[in-house]
Amino acid sequence: MDTGTHVVMGVALGGLATLDPAVQSDPALFNAVFIGVMAGSQAPDLDTVNKLRNNAVYIRHHRGITHSMPAVALWGISIAGLIYAFFPQVDFLHLWLWTFFAVILHVFVDVFNAYGTQAYRPFSNRWVAYGIINTFDPYIFGLHIVGIIAWALGANPGITFLIVWFVLVLYYLKRYFTKREMVNKIKNHYDHVEQIVTSPTIRYNKWRLAITTMDKFYVGRADNGEIEILDEFKRKPLPDLPVMQKAIEDENMDAFLSFSPVYRWEIDEYDDYTEVRLIDLRYRSNERYPFVAVVTLDDDLNILSSYTGWIFSEEKLQKKLDILPT
Structure with missing residues (x-):
């Protein structure tokens, strides 16, 4: 997801942390956890600094090792440990658990974009990109903003963000079934389909499609469930030249x-x-x-x-x- 969405998700997780009795009863722990979830919700994207070197390094490494399983574990323990140095009186276990959850959430939501991550490293270097959510989804971002405003106006943050995330679970499921319906349509229409890459746009009902068959590439779009092929290319392997x-x-x-x-x-x-x-x-x-x-x-x-x-x-x-x- 984009940086702004990761930020509002970090705020939401800080609100959800108030449901934890240990956090609820200890203001110092709440402050430490809030710092932890905000840092954890951004940490995997520190590899964005590779952009300062060149595009090749950025493309190869962005959402790569920093989103891998070992990195997720290291982000959680290192961020919690650093914060604990400034809040030595708080319960470290609860601080670590919420911070770790924030890092996991960051990587989890990223795999649903078309860009994806290498979340399965070190077991696999393949890019995991389920292609059901745009990198910036205005519904996801907007719903979090509503929750944050409600919290600022005095609503219970834990209950508020439980409701927000319940709605988001339903939203993700709806997007998943929409994609599955498109994929089934394509497979029923074309023979020997080997791969279908879906790229959601910022508009809810519009998707980009890249279809690979045994001998051709098809590029198209879906609008309100209607699929239109825009370009067609003969599939040719890289020449041995x-x-x-x-x-x-x-x-x-x-x-x-x-x-x-x-x-x-x-x-x-x-x-x-x-x-x-x-x-x-x-x-x-x-x-x-x-x-x-x-x-x-x-x-x-x-x-x-x-x-x-x-x-x-x-x-x-x-x-x-x-x-x-x-």
């Missing part, structure tokens, strides 16, 4: 391949260079596919430039590759 073998050694393209589950490729030859491009098919927007990895090489297969990330115009991409003057 020297230019492709060299391109995929580049860190930008290697990061893209480690993350994207469905993409197509292009090789274009120009007077002074050859361009190899990988195009993620999950994020079609305004008739473009903005998430790409591109490598340019000279005739001797030396890499001239490369880029991976989100790009919304060809001119900007070429400038990042230093092909057009700035």
Whole structure:
């Protein structure tokens, strides 16, 4: 989820903690727990600092090891231990349990996005992305804001957020069954479906779809349950060509391949260079596919430039590759 949603979920968890008799009866423990759940609700996303290095490092590592099972355990105990140093009089067990729960909740809600996490590490490095909730869901965020306002106006925080989260459980279930219905429709229509990637949009009834069959990729959308195919591509494996073998050694393209589950490729030859491009098919927007990895090489297969990330115009991409003057 986005940072704002993790923040309001941390506040909600602080409110729920008041249902714990130990927290309810000890103001110092409540303060320590509230700090713990707020820190725990953000901690796994500290890997966002990788963005300062470059896109390749960010794409490869964001929501990776920091969202893994060992990391979740370490976040909980380390954050609780640090807070305990400032609140040595409080019950450490309750402090740790609520902080640990906050970290678990962060990772748990992230797996329902299309982006996903590597939550099963070290047992599996695959990206877990169930694709039923947008990274920012206005209903989830808005419901938490209502709960926070109710708390500020004097409502019992524990009961308030129990109600909020009960409604959210129903909401998640509704989204799950909506996705299952779409998936069944697609499987009944196409033969040999190997993969269906769903990407919810910020609008409740609109979804992006990327469908992989034995010989084709289909890109479409669903609107109020009606499925429309927008693009169709022949499915072709990466060619066993020297230019492709060299391109995929580049860190930008290697990061893209480690993350994207469905993409197509292009090789274009120009007077002074050859361009190899990988195009993620999950994020079609305004008739473009903005998430790409591109490598340019000279005739001797030396890499001239490369880029991976989100790009919304060809001119900007070429400038990042230093092909057009700035």
